[in-house]
Amino acid sequence: MPTPNQELTEIVCAALAEAGIASEKEVASLKARILAGKVKAEDWYLAVENSLKQASEAEKDGN
Amino acid sequence: MATNSTLRTLRIKKFRGSTRDFTIKFDPKKSLTLIYGENGSGKTTICDAFDFLGNGKVGSLEGRGLGQIRPYWPALGTSSADILVELEADGAIWKAQANTKTVVLSPKSTLPFKIEVLRRSSILRLVQDAPKEKYDALRPFIDISLFEQAESALRSQLKDSRSAQSDSVNRIAENQDTLQRLWKESASGIPDAMKWAEDVIQTPPSNPADEIKAIRNAATALESLTTLNALAVPATQESNVAVEAAKVASADLATAEAEAMSSDAAFERILLAARDHFNQHAVGDSCPLCESAERVNGLAVRVGERLAKLKTLTEARSTVVATQSTFKAKQAVVENLSQRIITAATGALEKINKASAEWSAAHKDALDTVVTVQKDGDLSNLDMVGIKAACDAATIYCSALENKSTWYATISTVYEQYRNNMAREAAVARVVPKLEQALDICEKMRKGFLDSILSAIAQEVGRLYEIIHPGEGLNKITLKLDPKRAGSLDLATQFLSSPDQPPHAYFSESHLDSLGLCIFLALAAMKDPEHTIVVMDDVLGSIDEPHVDRLIEKMLYEESAQFKHTIITTHYQPWREKFRWGWLKNGQCELIELGLWNATNGIATAQSSQAPLYELRQHISATPPALQSACASAGVLLEAICDYLTAQYECDVPRRRGKLTLGDMLPRVAVKKIADALRVDVRQPDGSYITTTLGDKLIRLREMAQLRNIFGCHYNDLSHVLPQQDALDFAILVHDVGSALICDDQGWPGSDKSGEYWATKGETRRLYPLKKPQ
Numbered sequence: 001m002p003t004p005n006q007e008l009t010e011i012v013c014a015a016l017a018e019a020g021i022a023s024e025k026e027v028a029s030l031k032a033r034i035l036a037g038k039v040k041a042e043d044w045y046l047a048v049e050n051s052l053k054q055a056s057e058a059e060k061d062g063n
Numbered sequence: 064m065a066t067n068s069t070l071r072t073l074r075i076k077k078f079r080g081s082t083r084d085f086t087i088k089f090d091p092k093k094s095l096t097l098i099y100g101e102n103g104s105g106k107t108t109i110c111d112a113f114d115f116l117g118n119g120k121v122g123s124l125e126g127r128g129l130g131q132i133r134p135y136w137p138a139l140g141t142s143s144a145d146i147l148v149e150l151e152a153d154g155a156i157w158k159a160q161a162n163t164k165t166v167v168l169s170p171k172s173t174l175p176f177k178i179e180v181l182r183r184s185s186i187l188r189l190v191q192d193a194p195k196e197k198y199d200a201l202r203p204f205i206d207i208s209l210f211e212q213a214e215s216a217l218r219s220q221l222k223d224s225r226s227a228q229s230d231s232v233n234r235i236a237e238n239q240d241t242l243q244r245l246w247k248e249s250a251s252g253i254p255d256a257m258k259w260a261e262d263v264i265q266t267p268p269s270n271p272a273d274e275i276k277a278i279r280n281a282a283t284a285l286e287s288l289t290t291l292n293a294l295a296v297p298a299t300q301e302s303n304v305a306v307e308a309a310k311v312a313s314a315d316l317a318t319a320e321a322e323a324m325s326s327d328a329a330f331e332r333i334l335l336a337a338r339d340h341f342n343q344h345a346v347g348d349s350c351p352l353c354e355s356a357e358r359v360n361g362l363a364v365r366v367g368e369r370l371a372k373l374k375t376l377t378e379a380r381s382t383v384v385a386t387q388s389t390f391k392a393k394q395a396v397v398e399n400l401s402q403r404i405i406t407a408a409t410g411a412l413e414k415i416n417k418a419s420a421e422w423s424a425a426h427k428d429a430l431d432t433v434v435t436v437q438k439d440g441d442l443s444n445l446d447m448v449g450i451k452a453a454c455d456a457a458t459i460y461c462s463a464l465e466n467k468s469t470w471y472a473t474i475s476t477v478y479e480q481y482r483n484n485m486a487r488e489a490a491v492a493r494v495v496p497k498l499e500q501a502l503d504i505c506e507k508m509r510k511g512f513l514d515s516i517l518s519a520i521a522q523e524v525g526r527l528y529e530i531i532h533p534g535e536g537l538n539k540i541t542l543k544l545d546p547k548r549a550g551s552l553d554l555a556t557q558f559l560s561s562p563d564q565p566p567h568a569y570f571s572e573s574h575l576d577s578l579g580l581c582i583f584l585a586l587a588a589m590k591d592p593e594h595t596i597v598v599m600d601d602v603l604g605s606i607d608e609p610h611v612d613r614l615i616e617k618m619l620y621e622e623s624a625q626f627k628h629t630i631i632t633t634h635y636q637p638w639r640e641k642f643r644w645g646w647l648k649n650g651q652c653e654l655i656e657l658g659l660w661n662a663t664n665g666i667a668t669a670q671s672s673q674a675p676l677y678e679l680r681q682h683i684s685a686t687p688p689a690l691q692s693a694c695a696s697a698g699v700l701l702e703a704i705c706d707y708l709t710a711q712y713e714c715d716v717p718r719r720r721g722k723l724t725l726g727d728m729l730p731r732v733a734v735k736k737i738a739d740a741l742r743v744d745v746r747q748p749d750g751s752y753i754t755t756t757l758g759d760k761l762i763r764l765r766e767m768a769q770l771r772n773i774f775g776c777h778y779n780d781l782s783h784v785l786p787q788q789d790a791l792d793f794a795i796l797v798h799d800v801g802s803a804l805i806c807d808d809q810g811w812p813g814s815d816k817s818g819e820y821w822a823t824k825g826e827t828r829r830l831y832p833l834k835k836p837q
Binding site: 003 | 203206207208210212220490497504508591
């Protein structure tokens with residue numbers, strides 16, 4: 001049975017991915033860090049920044 | 064009834080009140096165990112045993128001011144090492160024993176199920192505890208500390224990013240201001256400052272450092288020459304003075320030599336010896352040296368005069384030597400300086416040649432004098448004024464070169480900063496809205512998540528509370544987190560028409576107890592109830608009679624079905640009696656009665672009080688049948704049946720003080736109008752029903768009722784002559800009516816929801832008619 005931490009983290013991370021705030025890959029990494037209690041402020045920035053870069057590169061590849 | 068329970072036995076050895084081995088055997092078909100016993104019979108020890116096994120503690124000893132409570136774990140006179148609590152469940156035997164520090168569980172360190180224990184002493188804590196303790200109680204359901212930590216980190220990052228963005232914007236403005244100023248100062252004619260800056264940094268100046276260094280070296284060398292000149296002038300003057308002094312000394316010596324009679328040193332020594340002699344001896348009649356008496360008078364005086372002339376000569380000679388020496392030294396200094404000047408001039412010329420042509424050309428005349436100096440070492444030819452001007456010009460020239468370099472470096476640096484700040488601001492500007500959106504999602508979902516959990520708990524508590532206190536629970540109980548304090552939870556309820564009131568401010572103790580019980584059950588049911596054993600130790604203490612009936616019948620029986628097993632201890636005797644008489648739904652419940660505890664035998668189970676119907680069945684089926692007991696039991700059961708029927712059909716019975724007798728009640732139901740209509744549909748295992756008529760049996764029983772007194776209640780001669788078969792027939796007939804009417808699992812038919820008949824739960828019995836026939 002999932003703990004409240006796991007349950008909430010799961011639904012929030014899914015919402016973040018769905019809203020396009022972070023890629024699936026970055027969300028997965030973020031989720032692991034949250035549940036390990038090791039997430040730092042800069043992890044959030046990097047998750048968003050990396051996701052933007054990945055999106056930009058994907059767009060270039062697409063073009 | 065289906066059951067989740069896999070509990071088989073609980074064995075308690077040398078633990079608390081268990082001075083001897085004590086074992087409870089659980090009915091595998093029942094998931095609710097009611098343990099009845101008077102105070103001091105060992106109920107709490109049984110609950111403690113579950114607590115010890117499941118939670119490694121003995122909760123009944125906590126909060127009693129005992130300090131260390133481990134010494135009180137073992138039964139009196141035994142040690143912790145003797146303790147053994149053993150539960151057979153899920154096909155395994157789980158053992159809990161105490162070691163020096165903790166409770167050791169085997170065969171594994173954790174149970175595959177939870178054990179939740181609620182005690183009378185702690186029931187109010189769930190209601191009255193401080194918000195923090197309430198939060199702790201609910202922590203397993205609402206502990207999102209890891210997520211909150213992550214959300215806090217996100218909030219912090221958003222703040223930092225906004226700050227960084229603002230900082231970048233400010234720096235960009237500063238960079239633009241600086242470039243604007245420099246652009247205006249340059250008066251370049253390029254219309255845009257940024258375009259101008261881009262152009263400037265495209266054409267960087269050559270590195271001025273080498274040029275500056277060469278000019279500075281040349282200037283320093285020239286300054287060295289001027290320094291040497293400052294030394295050379297006085298040295299030359301001193302040399303000239305020394306020459307003059309030597310000349311004077313030589314002339315003085317010539318004079319002294321002319322005046323001296325002899326320059327013979329040996330002669331001077333003779334004169335000195337004579338003076339010493341005359342100082343010690345008087346001059347005699349003759350010269351002590353030549354023994355001549357001629358001119359002997361005044362001889363000592365004349366010797367002194369001759370010695371004085373010789374001293375002047377000696378001094379003149381010394382002066383000549385000294386002045387000659389001085390002259391030579393001064394001359395050496397002058398020569399040395401001259402050499403240094405030539406060397407310095409050579410070095411200066413080399414450095415001048417390496418320095419900027421522009422600068423050296425501007426000071427050619429002055430610099431040419433250095434060439435002359437190099438040739439003869441004579442600084443008098445050096446153009447000191449021109450050289451100084453060249454040195455001053457070198458400083459100005461270098462400064463100009465440096466300023467140009469600095470100016471370029473400033474533009475280049477500021478423009479680079481401007482571009483970097485623009486890039487940084489752009490990067491952060493892309494991320495910040497995403498972070499804001501992420502924080503918004505986190506905050507909303509966290510709040511929604513907690514609200515939904517707390518609302519679900521509050522709803523469940525309200526639902527349970529409503530069962531005990533109709534009209535007082537539903538949608539009236541709320542759980543709220545304090546937004547200003549982490550880990551703080553408030554429980555509130557509506558009192559009269561006023562919402563959000565603390566229940567402990569208004570509720571009676573009975574209400575608070577039942578609220579605490581509801582909270583406990585709601586929480587226990589929220590997390591994996593099918594793997595949870597719930598143990599409640601005498602929790603009905605202060606709940607008053609009407610509420611305790613609803614609590615037992617309508618809540619505990621229903622709610623316990625969802626747990627793996629529920630164990631309730633009680634000293635509430637009416638519960639036991641209602642259980643015996645079948646007024647409760649007994650299908651899922653087993654009753655275990657405890658006898659009186661004593662130190663020798665410890666805890667012991669008592670012979671359980673059997674249900675009268677069951678008891679009657681035992682007496683009838685005995686070989687030979689126990690007629691007296693059967694008639695006595697049948698009489699009691701028949702009274703209960705009549706009591707039930709007269710109440711259900713609102714029969715007229717005599718009103719008087721004291722209990723109604725069989726003679727008062729049986730004639731009221733065994734009358735044709737009712738008897739013709741009375742029948743029971745008894746549900747069979749396959750779901751079909753078999754109808755049993757009751758009226759004819761009751762009419763027969765009315766005729767046979769005296770047999771109860773003759774055989775079962777009194778000493779009566781008639782029992783000697785009446786056929787024993789009559790007694791047996793009476794007992795069997797009562798048993799038939801009882802079996803038709805009372806379901807072993809669901810008790811008496813008491814629900815009129817059908818509108819046609821009275822029914823038990825699950826309609827195992829349907830009693831017709833619903834109303835007394837008119």
